[in-house]
Amino acid sequence: MSSLATKLTARFQWASSPLIVSAPMRVMAGPALAVAVSRAGGLGFIGPTIKTNEMLAVLKEASALTRKSTNLALPASKNLPVGVGFQLWSDDLETATQAVEKYKPCVVWLYAPKDVKDLDTWSRRFRDVSSETQIWVQVGTLAEVRALLKAAQPPDAIVIQGSEAGGHGRASDGLGLFSLLPEAVDLVAGRIPLLAAGGIADARGASAALCLGASGVVLGTRFLASTEAKINPGYQREIIRADDGAVSTTRTLLYNHLRGVTGWPKEYSPRGVINRSFIEHQAGTSFDELKKRHDELVRLGEKAWGPDGRTATYAGASVGLVRNVKDAGDIVREIQEGVRRMLRHEEGAKL
Amino acid sequence: MSSLATKLTARFQWASSPLIVSAPMRVMAGPALAVAVSRAGGLGFIGPTIKTNEMLAVLKEASALTRKSTNLALPASKNLPVGVGFQLWSDDLETATQAVEKYKPCVVWLYAPKDVKDLDTWSRRFRDVSSETQIWVQVGTLAEVRALLKAAQPPDAIVIQGSEAGGHGRASDGLGLFSLLPEAVDLVAGRIPLLAAGGIADARGASAALCLGASGVVLGTRFLASTEAKINPGYQREIIRADDGAVSTTRTLLYNHLRGVTGWPKEYSPRGVINRSFIEHQAGTSFDELKKRHDELVRLGEKAWGPDGRTATYAGASVGLVRNVKDAGDIVREIQEGVRRMLRHEEGAKL
Numbered sequence: 277m278s279s280l281a282t283k284l285t286a287r288f289q290w291a292s293s294p295l296i297v298s299a300p301m302r303v304m305a306g307p308a309l310a311v312a313v314s315r316a317g318g319l320g321f322i323g324p325t326i327k328t329n330e331m332l333a334v335l336k337e338a339s340a341l342t343r344k345s346t347n348l349a350l351p352a353s354k355n356l357p358v359g360v361g362f363q364l365w366s367d368d369l370e371t372a373t374q375a376v377e378k379y380k381p382c383v384v385w386l387y388a389p390k391d392v393k394d395l396d397t398w399s400r401r402f403r404d405v406s407s408e409t410q411i412w413v414q415v416g417t418l419a420e421v422r423a424l425l426k427a428a429q430p431p432d433a434i435v436i437q438g439s440e441a442g443g444h445g446r447a448s449d450g451l452g453l454f455s456l457l458p459e460a461v462d463l464v465a466g467r468i469p470l471l472a473a474g475g476i477a478d479a480r481g482a483s484a485a486l487c488l489g490a491s492g493v494v495l496g497t498r499f500l501a502s503t504e505a506k507i508n509p510g511y512q513r514e515i516i517r518a519d520d521g522a523v524s525t526t527r528t529l530l531y532n533h534l535r536g537v538t539g540w541p542k543e544y545s546p547r548g549v550i551n552r553s554f555i556e557h558q559a560g561t562s563f564d565e566l567k568k569r570h571d572e573l574v575r576l577g578e579k580a581w582g583p584d585g586r587t588a589t590y591a592g593a594s595v596g597l598v599r600n601v602k603d604a605g606d607i608v609r610e611i612q613e614g615v616r617r618m619l620r621h622e623e624g625a626k627l
Numbered sequence: 628m629s630s631l632a633t634k635l636t637a638r639f640q641w642a643s644s645p646l647i648v649s650a651p652m653r654v655m656a657g658p659a660l661a662v663a664v665s666r667a668g669g670l671g672f673i674g675p676t677i678k679t680n681e682m683l684a685v686l687k688e689a690s691a692l693t694r695k696s697t698n699l700a701l702p703a704s705k706n707l708p709v710g711v712g713f714q715l716w717s718d719d720l721e722t723a724t725q726a727v728e729k730y731k732p733c734v735v736w737l738y739a740p741k742d743v744k745d746l747d748t749w750s751r752r753f754r755d756v757s758s759e760t761q762i763w764v765q766v767g768t769l770a771e772v773r774a775l776l777k778a779a780q781p782p783d784a785i786v787i788q789g790s791e792a793g794g795h796g797r798a799s800d801g802l803g804l805f806s807l808l809p810e811a812v813d814l815v816a817g818r819i820p821l822l823a824a825g826g827i828a829d830a831r832g833a834s835a836a837l838c839l840g841a842s843g844v845v846l847g848t849r850f851l852a853s854t855e856a857k858i859n860p861g862y863q864r865e866i867i868r869a870d871d872g873a874v875s876t877t878r879t880l881l882y883n884h885l886r887g888v889t890g891w892p893k894e895y896s897p898r899g900v901i902n903r904s905f906i907e908h909q910a911g912t913s914f915d916e917l918k919k920r921h922d923e924l925v926r927l928g929e930k931a932w933g934p935d936g937r938t939a940t941y942a943g944a945s946v947g948l949v950r951n952v953k954d955a956g957d958i959v960r961e962i963q964e965g966v967r968r969m970l971r972h973e974e975g976a977k978l
Contacts, residue, residue, distance in 0.1 A: 418871045418947075440805050451873035452803020454791050454826030454835065455944040459872065461831075462948070475805030480812075480976050484805065484835035487969055520769045521810065522802035593806040596769075597813070618838055620971055625831050 278624030281491035284433060284469040285623065287410065288382060290348055290357055292317035294482065294615050294622045295492030296608045297471060298499045300324065300361025300385050301443060301590075307338035309504040309604055310358040315345045316605035317612065319492075321359040321385060328368040328375075335360065335379035355408050359383035362398070365390045365541055369398060377405035385435070387414045388444065390541055392423055399429035414473070416446035421460050425467065433469045435494060436460050440475025440521070440547075442497045442592030447527065447545035453488060461489030461625075477594035479614020486615065489625040495607070497592040502604040510578030514589050516600060517582070518549045521593035525549050530557050531588035534570045549589040551582070629975030632842035635784060635820040636974065638761065639733060641699055641708055643668035645833065645966050645973045646843035647959045648822060649850045651675065651712025651736050652794060652941075658689035660855040660955055661709040666696045667956035668963065670843075672710040672736060679713075679722040686711065686730035706759050710734030713749070716741045716892055720749060728756035736786070738765045739795065741892055743774055750780035765824070767797035772811050776818065784820045786845060787811050791826025791872070791898075793848045793943030798878065798896035804839060812840030812976075828945035830965020837966065840976045846958070848943040853955040861929030865940050867951060868933070869900045872944035876900050881908050882939035885921045900940040902933070 285295045291314070298305060298313040300321035313320030322338060325331050338358050342348045348357045360381040362372050365388050376384060384402050389395050399411045413424055414435040424431055437445050438453035450456075453472055460470055472485035473494035482493040500507055501515045518524050527545045532538065534553060553566050570586045573579060580587040602610075616622055636646045642665070649656060649664040651672035661671030673689060676682050689709050693699045699708045711732040713723050716739050727735060735753050740746050750762045765786040766772055775782055788796050789804035801807075804823055811821055823836035824845035833844040851858055852866045869875050878896045883889065885904060904917050921937040924930060931938040953961075967973055 417874060419874070438803060438805060440802055449874055451791055451944050452789060452805050452826065454789060454803050454805070454832055455828070455946075455948060456873045458829065458831045459870070459947040475803065477806070478809065480809045480839050481805055483838035483976075487834035487838055488831050519810070522807045523768060523770070523800050593802050595806075596810045597806060618971060618976060620969060625834075625969060 278491060278621070280466060280469040281623030284491045288319055288357065290314055290317065291319055292612060294486055294612060295319060296482065296611050297321065297492055297494040298604065299473060299494050299496035300359065301496055301500070302363070304500060304505050304507050306506040307334055307341055307358070309499060309502060309506070311338055311341040311345065311348070312502070312504045312604035313499070313608055314357045315348055316608035318608040319359060319383070320604070321361055321383070323361050324363045324367060328371040331360065331372065331375040332378065335375055335381065339379055355380045355382040357382055359385055359412070361385040361387065363388050364394050364398060366539060369401060372398070373401045373405055376402050376409060380406045380409055383410040383412055385412045385414060386431075388541060388544055395424075396427055396429045399431065403429070412471070416450040418456065418459060418463060421463055425464065430468065433471060433491070434460075434464070435471045435473050436490075438472070438474030440593035441473055442525070442547050442595070443590040444540065444544045444546045445474070445527070447543055453485060457485065457488040457490060475592060475594050477597040479611045479618065481594065482611050483615045483618040486619060486622070486624050491624050497594050498598055498607055499604060500591065501598045501601045502607060503601060504604045508578060508581065510581035510585070511589060512601065514549060514581045514585065515591055515595055515598055518591065519596040521596035525591060525593050525595060526554065528554060530554055531590075533563070534567055534586070535588055546588075546590050547592060549591050549595060551585045551589065553586045629842060629972070631817060631820040632974030635842045639670055639708065641665055641668065642670055643963060645837055645963060646670060647833065647962050648672065648843055648845040649955065650824060650845050650847035651710065652847055652851070653714070655851060655856050655858050657857040658685055658692055658709070660850060660853060660857070662689055662692040662696065662699070663853070663855045663955040664850070664959055665708045666699055667959035669959040670710060670734070671955075672712055672734070674712050675714045675718060679719040682711065682723065682726040683729065686726055686732065690730055706731045706733040708733055710736055710763070712736040712738065714739050715745050715749060717890060720752060723749070724752045724756055727753050727760060731757045731760055734761040734763050736763045736765060737782075739892060739895055746775075747778055747780045750782065754780070763822070767801040769807065769810060769814060772814055776815065781819065784822060784842070785815070786822045786824050787841075789823070789825030791944035792824055793876070793898045793946070794941040795891065795895045795897045796825070796878070798894055804836060808836065808839040808841060826943060826945050828948040830962045830969065832945065833962050834966045834969040837970060837973075837975055842975045848945050849949055849958055850955060851942065852949045852952045853958060854952060855955045859929060859932065861932035861936070862940060863952065865900060865932045865936065866942055866946055866949055869942065870947040872947035876942060876944050876946060877905065879905060881905055882941075884914070885918055885937070886939055897939075897941055898943060900942050900946060902936045902940060904937045
């Protein structure tokens with residue numbers, strides 16, 4: 277058993293091994309999903325809100341849901357048994373700090389700073405107001421891991437995101453986890469636990485990530501097809517429908533721009549399911565025309581998603597492995613059981 | 628234990644579980660490497676030769692080496708205990724058929740046809756002249772797997788190559804094994820065994836691939852750093868030196884063109900370690916100037932490779948995990964032992 281993985285899981289009293297984490301997907305990973313994942317023995321994350329000040333209400337809701345759950349109402353824990361994610365380039369530090377101080381989530385997951393030094397600033401502020409809150413940082417390259425090891429405020433864990441991941445990831449300098457993760461494991465040399473994200477949707481992927489040396493496993497797309505996800509039914513149906521994820525998804529800024537989202541640092545670009553907007557964009561249709569068609573279809577609601585849809589369907593290449601909607605708790609338990617059947621050690625590589 | 632994996636390994640009397648395969652790397656995977664891998668209980672492949680008619684001499688040498696090895700001189704086996712790879716677009720079918728008829732390699736590995744129907748033609752010819760020779764086909768997309776399942780001459784196994792792989796792979800529509808491999812496993816639904824290639828360099832990667840559902844594991848770059856590889860010492864040193872494989876390698880046709888290699892079907896492009904040729908190409912130096920600098924340096928021998936080198940250093944993203952030269956047999960044995968320590972079942976996923 278990897279001692280790093282054991283120590284990481286032990287930080288979360290309700291969690292069982294192997295540590296299964298639901299990703300902090302913006303808006304779609306709300307309190308219901310996060311609490312359901314933690315309740316099942318995983319670690320649930322709440323994603324960034326559209327504006328940072330909405331996070332206070334969201335964490336209040338999570339806190340209330342937590343108190344209703346017998347196995348999460350742990351008197352010994354001073355922390356909210358769910359984590360929360362912030363997008364550094366767009367979230368507001370002062371408001372985020374207030375939310376962390378008030379609700380003390382067990383983990384804060386930091387991503388996409390405008391400047392790498394912002395990670396230190398945010399980490400210091402959160403640690404000042406909530407000393408038991410863990411800081412996790414998500415990266416997609418070895419260079420970022422190297423920088424974190426030398427940081428003034430090194431994180432408590434690093435999430436290594438492979439290029440199969442849905443939503444925002446490295447625009448062009450990322451690859452999958454197969455070589456990246458073990459190379460990162462060798463680089464950190466036991467100093468810090470690594471979690472694996474990107475392309476994992478079932479016990480096979482989770483086991484594979486643990487073999488490569490991860491201390492825990494993060495799933496995003498799989499939880500979009502959970503009962504508890506805050507997702508439009510049309511979007512969720514498309515997650516179930518799409519297959520051949522390596523080809524049916526792509527990284528492009530087009531869908532951000534169609535939705536009016538700008539400002540992401542240039543290192544990032546999101547992966548999503550290809551639909552008519554992208555196909556017509558490739559065929560040379562002007563952006564203005566695409567935007568017009570996009571906005572018209574979005575007004576019709578659910579029809580904006582799907583193969584004939586036009587709006588953003590952020591999803592990872594694992595989308596082809598997601599074929600039904602399940603309760604988040606069942607997703608966690610099935611993966612944990614599958615891993616236990618496959619691996620001699622349930623927590624990370626043992627060589 | 629996966630019955631597919633068990634059956635696949637059982638086809639090769641000398642092989643032990645899990646099945647570890649050395650890739651048929653063009654020229655560099657010669658008889659010495661292939662025989663050393665099979666002798667250690669793996670399955671060694673001889674790569675394509677520069678001209679197909681050289682394959683007869685190469686297989687003769689492999690045959691002689693085999694007879695010197697006690698554990699490979701198996702009277703019950705009518706087949707040469709090594710496999711051989713052909714590049715369909717460049718190799719000559721008549722000559723290849725003569726070689727297969729005369730030496731009856733246990734497997735022929737087919738790759739990169741100009742037209743997908745050529746796979747049927749080549750498979751039929753080889754099966755006609757050597758009924759016990761297995762046909763393996765290497766692909767990088769789900770669409771290719773789908774086509775193979777419907778082929779007139781379906782292969783005996785399919786090698787799924789993830790985008791981390793070195794040398795030639797899918798130019799633009801490939802991704803890593805994390806989602807691609809389990810999606811392919813679900814698609815073939817037990818009808819045919821799959822092998823995993825791309826980004827695997829040690830027991831961690833091998834175990835991960837088996838968890839994802841592979842029945843065997845293929846390594847290329849790791850065997851470039853073996854005692855038995857037919858490789859220039861400068862090239863081999865660069866394999867050992869290079870790290871951060873996700874960033875230090877890239878797919879580009881530039882190195883093919885600098886070496887005067889043209890004709891690969893447009894679906895393919897090779898991954899190699901970035902050196903001065905690529906950096907200067909990115910900076911805008913003309914091809915003619917790059918070619919001149921390349922050819923001058925190549926005349927100096929070993930110096931043509933390395934960070935200040937200019938010639939093709941085909942390698943996978945796993946290059947950062949390869950840190951020393953080892954005997955091929957030790958590579959096979961260490962991986963097999965590592966997998967056995969990690970997995971409850973040594974042969975493919977068991978869910």
